[in-house]
Amino acid sequence: MAIVVGVQWWKGRTLVTGEAPPLVGRTVDGTSIDLADWRGRPVLVHFWATWCPVCRITDGTIDAIANDHAVVTVALQSGTEDEIRAYMREAGQDFRVVLDPDGRLARTWGVAGVPTSFVIDGDGRIRSSIVGVSTGLGLRLRLWLAGR
Numbered sequence: 127m128a129i130v131v132g133v134q135w136w137k138g139r140t141l142v143t144g145e146a147p148p149l150v151g152r153t154v155d156g157t158s159i160d161l162a163d164w165r166g167r168p169v170l171v172h173f174w175a176t177w178c179p180v181c182r183i184t185d186g187t188i189d190a191i192a193n194d195h196a197v198v199t200v201a202l203q204s205g206t207e208d209e210i211r212a213y214m215r216e217a218g219q220d221f222r223v224v225l226d227p228d229g230r231l232a233r234t235w236g237v238a239g240v241p242t243s244f245v246i247d248g249d250g251r252i253r254s255s256i257v258g259v260s261t262g263l264g265l266r267l268r269l270w271l272a273g274r
Contacts, residue, residue: 168272
């Protein structure tokens with residue numbers, strides 16, 4: 127158990143804590159998005175990439191969670207809007223995606239690897255962060271706890 131905790135700490139050591147950094151942009155479907163608009167309820171912020179094989183494992187989980195929770199994802203250095211839309215269509219996914227072509231958003235959040243997920247509470251504070259694969263149950267539990 128101590129090894130698992132140590133590995134998770136090491137992988138997440140660069141991630142921001144406390145107040146969630148701004149996340150403002152436009153999704154690939156053209157919708158404007160501002161994380162601050164979701165104050166009052168928990169939000170899952172998920173960084174991923176089309177070139178990341180581990181991210182493909184979590185895509186279905188993120189898509190399922192997006193059906194009943196506030197979710198915004200950030201595609202890190204993954205191509206153009208058209209390429210992301212094609213990837214999403216091919217994978218059968220329908221979650222919100224903001225592009226991060228130069229990694230600026232990832233750096234702001236301290237993300238050094240993908241997939242990385244943050245659970246933000248209704249006050250805009252980061253309640254938990256996860257680097258690597260997480261189960262749907264684990265993410266849903268973290269969202270539920272953030273809403274309490």
